[in-house]
Amino acid sequence: MASDEGASAGKALEDRITKPESTPSGNANTDGASQALGGGDLQDTEQDVQVKLSDLQADPDNPLFSIKSFEDLGLSQEILQGLYALKFIKPSKIQERALPLLMNNPPTNMIGQSQSGTGKTAAFTLNILNRLELDTEEKRRTPQALILAPSRELARQIGGVVTEMGRFMEGVSVGMAVPKEGARPSRIDHNVVCGTPGTVMDLVKRRILITNKLKVLVLDEADNMLDQQGLGDQCIRVKALLPKTIQVVLFSATFDDSIRLYAAKFAPNANEISLKQEELTVEGIKQFYLDCTDDEDKYRVLVKLYGVMTTSSSIIFVQTRQTASEIEKRMTTEGHTVASLTGGVEGSVRDKIIDDFREGRAKVLITTNVLARGIDVSTVSMVINYDVPQHYSPRGPPSGDPQTYLHRIGRTGRFGRVGVAISFVSNKDEWQMLMGIQKYFNTIIDLMPTSDWDETEKILKKVIKNPRARSDFK
Numbered sequence: 001m002a003s004d005e006g007a008s009a010g011k012a013l014e015d016r017i018t019k020p021e022s023t024p025s026g027n028a029n030t031d032g033a034s035q036a037l038g039g040g041d042l043q044d045t046e047q048d049v050q051v052k053l054s055d056l057q058a059d060p061d062n063p064l065f066s067i068k069s070f071e072d073l074g075l076s077q078e079i080l081q082g083l084y085a086l087k088f089i090k091p092s093k094i095q096e097r098a099l100p101l102l103m104n105n106p107p108t109n110m111i112g113q114s115q116s117g118t119g120k121t122a123a124f125t126l127n128i129l130n131r132l133e134l135d136t137e138e139k140r141r142t143p144q145a146l147i148l149a150p151s152r153e154l155a156r157q158i159g160g161v162v163t164e165m166g167r168f169m170e171g172v173s174v175g176m177a178v179p180k181e182g183a184r185p186s187r188i189d190h191n192v193v194c195g196t197p198g199t200v201m202d203l204v205k206r207r208i209l210i211t212n213k214l215k216v217l218v219l220d221e222a223d224n225m226l227d228q229q230g231l232g233d234q235c236i237r238v239k240a241l242l243p244k245t246i247q248v249v250l251f252s253a254t255f256d257d258s259i260r261l262y263a264a265k266f267a268p269n270a271n272e273i274s275l276k277q278e279e280l281t282v283e284g285i286k287q288f289y290l291d292c293t294d295d296e297d298k299y300r301v302l303v304k305l306y307g308v309m310t311t312s313s314s315i316i317f318v319q320t321r322q323t324a325s326e327i328e329k330r331m332t333t334e335g336h337t338v339a340s341l342t343g344g345v346e347g348s349v350r351d352k353i354i355d356d357f358r359e360g361r362a363k364v365l366i367t368t369n370v371l372a373r374g375i376d377v378s379t380v381s382m383v384i385n386y387d388v389p390q391h392y393s394p395r396g397p398p399s400g401d402p403q404t405y406l407h408r409i410g411r412t413g414r415f416g417r418v419g420v421a422i423s424f425v426s427n428k429d430e431w432q433m434l435m436g437i438q439k440y441f442n443t444i445i446d447l448m449p450t451s452d453w454d455e456t457e458k459i460l461k462k463v464i465k466n467p468r469a470r471s472d473f474k
């Protein structure tokens with residue numbers, strides 16, 4: 001097992017850690033990117049972010065609002081220490097609502113929905129930590145919780161969160177079940193396992209991952225996991241090999257009607273927390289579109305935009321690996337520093353690329369839908385849909401893919417931060433798809449002027465610099 005990726009936690013309580021003040025100067029993120037960068041030109045300072053966060057968490061209409069404190073939720077002292085160390089002050093709405101239901105006994109399944117960047121990971125992680133039995137060496141070496149995610153990067157990220165949150169508990173250890181070069185050990189002896197469905201299935205079949213003591217199964221990005229032909233099939237096959245009494249927890253920002261019925265079969269008798277379609281967009285993300293004359297113009301506009309957005313981190317989403325590699329080559333030849341991560345890249349190289357991006361060594365990431373979901377890098381202040389996300393149709397023109405659009409743009413504006421999402425439109429099909437997406441979420445996607453780039457720069461800076469962007473741009 002790739003124990004190099006999963007870190008053993010359970011460190012002894014080092015210094016005495018106290019609860020953070022309600023407006024700390026630290027970073028309430030586990031991704032580490034903000035600390036490395038310290039905020040760029042077009043970035044909120046951490047001070048701004050924290051002041052704003054306490055305002056948002058006091059607004060009952062905001063997804064980050066809660067009445068209760070983490071102490072009220074019945075978490076152990078060691079778990080609270082983990083949260084304090086991460087500078088989590090108050091739960092978000094999904095955490096406050098989901099945790100009592102998740103932690104209740106006898107365990108009940110859950111289907112939980114909340115906007116992107118509102119802390120779903122902590123919700124399911126805290127339940128897992130709360131349920132772990134770590135009082136004997138044997139129990140510590142036995143898998144008790146399994147978390148499945150659609151990409152290697154997301155599985156690794158979640159593994160990191162579990163490790164960080166559980167670091168004051170004696171004996172928490174996280175193993176990764178993602179594709180790996182080289183030999184695997186004969187047995188996974190971690191109590192929490194995070195992985196992608198194909199690898200997990202393989203490890204279960206080879207009896208490297210022993211499942212009979214598993215108590216919790218989490219599917220993050222559950223609609224995607226159950227929907228896609230390949231992943232859905234694998235998730236069902238994995239679940240069939242797990243104890244019948246396992247608590248099944250499904251989380252996502254999106255559960256389309258078509259998948260909801262299916263999710264209810266996968267997690268029977270679940271408690272459900274759901275949102276209406278028009279509640280799904282995140283207020284802090286200002287959405288624009290840009291008119292381009294053709295594909296070549298898209299590229300010209302992209303390069304122009306990068307002349308304007310020099311310092312903060314951004315992600316460019318494209319539809320195909322081929323486009324990703326073309327843009328990467330062209331931009332690199334022209335002297336831009338960009339990285340590209342697609343499914344075609346080998347695992348260890350992918351790890352390096354995403355780690356470089358997280359830590360601010362690479363500021364521009366070109367990728368496909370492989371990274372559309374879950375990736376949490378707080379310094380990302382701009383997302384570009386170089387291609388409008390679409391469902392291919394064997395007959396007729398492609399149709400827009402609102403769920404993927406929402407997840408892509410949700411890579412910015414995390415937990416009360418602000419960001420911009422810009423979609424490039426170069427033909428009638430793309431225009432229609434984008435307008436369909438706008439209608440689906442009942443949101444506003446404004447035209448970004450490009451006749452005067454000084455003006456474009458001003459608009460972008462105003463959005464990203466303004467800590468009150470959500471009320472201005474509602």
Ligand SMILES: Nc1ncnc2c1ncn2[C@@H]1O[C@H](COP(=O)(O)OP(=O)(O)OP(=O)(O)O)[C@@H](O)[C@H]1O
Nearest residue numbers: 028029030088090116117118119120121374376415
């Ligand atoms: N209570 C909290 N206080 C402060 N920060 C928090 C809190 N809960 C979560 N966060 C931070 O918010 C960010 C977003 O959380 P997370 O990645 O879990 O979002 P998500 O809801 O899973 O989003 P997505 O739908 O995009 O996967 C993370 O950086 C996390 O550390």
